[in-house]
Amino acid sequence: MLNGVINHYNSALTTTYNRIITLEAEVTCLQGELTRLPRENIVLKAKVLEPPTFPGSENKMHLHDWLSQIALYYLASGITVNNQKIICALTRLCAPASIYMNSYYDKVQAEQSVGSWSDFAQELKNIYGQ
Numbered sequence: 001m002l003n004g005v006i007n008h009y010n011s012a013l014t015t016t017y018n019r020i021i022t023l024e025a026e027v028t029c030l031q032g033e034l035t036r037l038p039r040e041n042i043v044l045k046a047k048v049l050e051p052p053t054f055p056g057s058e059n060k061m062h063l064h065d066w067l068s069q070i071a072l073y074y075l076a077s078g079i080t081v082n083n084q085k086i087i088c089a090l091t092r093l094c095a096p097a098s099i100y101m102n103s104y105y106d107k108v109q110a111e112q113s114v115g116s117w118s119d120f121a122q123e124l125k126n127i128y129g130q
Helices: 002-036 063-077 082-090 102-109 117-127
Strands: none
Touching: 063 082, 063 117, 082 102, 082 117
16 A cells, blocks of 8 residues: 555656656747847836726825826836726725726726716816816
């Protein structure tokens, strides 16, 4: 019985060791291919920090600046769909600004359309007189 267990683990270790050797060879091969690529084909993607929060008129950041920051975040993050943009923006609103946008939170919870990004931004501009 004990010999059977030992043989089983030895077999598993041998299989794992052989897989590691194979993967190491594949990594070496891929590294070689990578060095042969022209530099302009290599795109490094920087980590994109989340945009700042926006609480409203008490904030030192004006709405225009916040909308610019969040637009850059969308561009860098590849967020293009209105629904995604609005949901992301809602996560970056704090009270009292978030309170004014309760209708959007309700629509998200009810899985309803939240409309366009431009309408959302315009509503914030109307609230804050910008």
